[in-house]
Amino acid sequence: MLPALNYKRIFLAILLVLVSLALIFGVVWLIFIRPGANVSQPPTNTGQYGGNLPGSGEGGEGNIAEGGGRLPESWGEQTGGATSESGEEIQAVEVSEVAKGAFTKANTLSEGMEIKSVSQEADGFNFLSAEDNKFYRIYVDNGRKIALSDEEFPFVEEVTWASGGQKVALQYPDGAVITYDFTTGKKTTLPTGADDLSFNQSAESIAYKYVTDNEDDNWLVVSDVATTKAEAIEPIGDQGDKVIVDWSPNNQVVALYRKPIGLEQEEIFFVGLNGENFKSLKVDGSNFEGIWSPRGDKILYSVVTAGNQYNPTLWVADGAGDSIGNNNFSLGLTTWASKCVFAADGLNVYCAVPVDLPQAAGLYPELINESSDVIYQINLRTGIKKMLAYPVLSQALEKFQVRQLFVSDDSRKLYFWDNFTSEIYYIRLK
Numbered sequence: 001m002l003p004a005l006n007y008k009r010i011f012l013a014i015l016l017v018l019v020s021l022a023l024i025f026g027v028v029w030l031i032f033i034r035p036g037a038n039v040s041q042p043p044t045n046t047g048q049y050g051g052n053l054p055g056s057g058e059g060g061e062g063n064i065a066e067g068g069g070r071l072p073e074s075w076g077e078q079t080g081g082a083t084s085e086s087g088e089e090i091q092a093v094e095v096s097e098v099a100k101g102a103f104t105k106a107n108t109l110s111e112g113m114e115i116k117s118v119s120q121e122a123d124g125f126n127f128l129s130a131e132d133n134k135f136y137r138i139y140v141d142n143g144r145k146i147a148l149s150d151e152e153f154p155f156v157e158e159v160t161w162a163s164g165g166q167k168v169a170l171q172y173p174d175g176a177v178i179t180y181d182f183t184t185g186k187k188t189t190l191p192t193g194a195d196d197l198s199f200n201q202s203a204e205s206i207a208y209k210y211v212t213d214n215e216d217d218n219w220l221v222v223s224d225v226a227t228t229k230a231e232a233i234e235p236i237g238d239q240g241d242k243v244i245v246d247w248s249p250n251n252q253v254v255a256l257y258r259k260p261i262g263l264e265q266e267e268i269f270f271v272g273l274n275g276e277n278f279k280s281l282k283v284d285g286s287n288f289e290g291i292w293s294p295r296g297d298k299i300l301y302s303v304v305t306a307g308n309q310y311n312p313t314l315w316v317a318d319g320a321g322d323s324i325g326n327n328n329f330s331l332g333l334t335t336w337a338s339k340c341v342f343a344a345d346g347l348n349v350y351c352a353v354p355v356d357l358p359q360a361a362g363l364y365p366e367l368i369n370e371s372s373d374v375i376y377q378i379n380l381r382t383g384i385k386k387m388l389a390y391p392v393l394s395q396a397l398e399k400f401q402v403r404q405l406f407v408s409d410d411s412r413k414l415y416f417w418d419n420f421t422s423e424i425y426y427i428r429l430k
């Protein structure tokens with residue numbers, strides 16, 4: 001007598017065979033039947049950092065970096081026989097007289113003047129000329145240039161400007177350091193070895209790192225500019241490379257100290273004149289550099305991270321009193337704090353963002369070479385950022401690389417010192 005059939009087992013066996021056949025067919029289809037990908041087609045959304053210009057073909061809407069403005073839809077259309085700096089014919093584009101998020105006309109303020117160092121003042125700019133080594137002021141209303149002094153200052157390696165433009169500190173290659181008062185013509189000499197100088201807001205005192213061959217004699221020092229009487233503030237030993245002398249606008253902080261606390265983290269200590277126990281700021285990255293807001297209540301800073309291909313990322317945080325370190329957040333732009341400037345209201349920031357930033361430029365800034373910059377505006381109250389302008393001289397699309405940014409008190413003009421020509425230009429914001 002035959003055993004009774006187990007239909008349940010038979011059904012499960014048939015189902016297992018069908019599933020196995022389906023899996024085998026899927027593998028065969030993926031390997032041998034499915035059409036291959038077109039390897040000649042470049043990937044999209046590659047996550048490049050910084051401001052990226054669209055290609056020179058069809059043009060269209062191409063965004064410049066994350067959150068950036070759009071170029072005009074007609075920018076790629078042929079409208080005339082313009083030539084590039086290399087002499088090649090290029091497609092003419094619309095260049096706006098006022099910043100509207102695309103190509104914007106840059107106007108020359110210091111035409112033909114090669115500048116070694118510059119400082120913005122109420123009615124113009126003070127600068128050291130590379131041509132005759134004299135100091136001048138150029139007025140923004142009419143471009144008129146006057147000499148601040150008849151004296152020449154050759155071989156100056158570094159210039160530190162005091163607020164108001166009446167005084168400067170000059171460093172020379174042999175380590176000599178002097179201060180100079182344009183109103184009186186008086187010079188004072190600081191100790192050889194003084195480095196990383198910063199005036200207070202009244203320009204009556206100057207802070208610096210005093211560095212010698214003996215680590216025990218290395219100090220953060222504040223000197224009276226008129227008498228050169230010095231006061232030692234904090235010993236710095238062998239940590240001088242981690243000390244940033246930068247007097248805050250509210251005169252609470254005279255320097256910052258960067259302490260590495262991990263592979264990609266630093267703790268920033270705020271150093272006062274009287275041993276104040278300020279809160280510290282922890283930052284996610286290395287190579288910290290920062291600039292103060294006009295009132296000294298905020299600090300805009302950049303740090304380098306591996307996650308951003310060792311390039312600088314821009315952040316902002318509170319920087320005064322018990323609020324130090326609060327409201328610390330990323331602004332989502334790849335640039336250095338030194339390429340930014342606060343508006344007079346302290347709420348808006350303008351930054352030059354490199355179009356093409358190679359990997360590790362945050363560690364080696366010289367890698368940026370010929371990269372041009374676009375201009376962004378960030379509202380710190382809302383966190384909204386927008387691309388304002390790609391500065392050009394004409395439809396030939398000459399490039400600019402911003403060395404330093406300045407904004408007028410009424411925020412109608414944005415000035416910049418160009419790294420390629422060493423001249424001062426401006427674009428209209430309104």
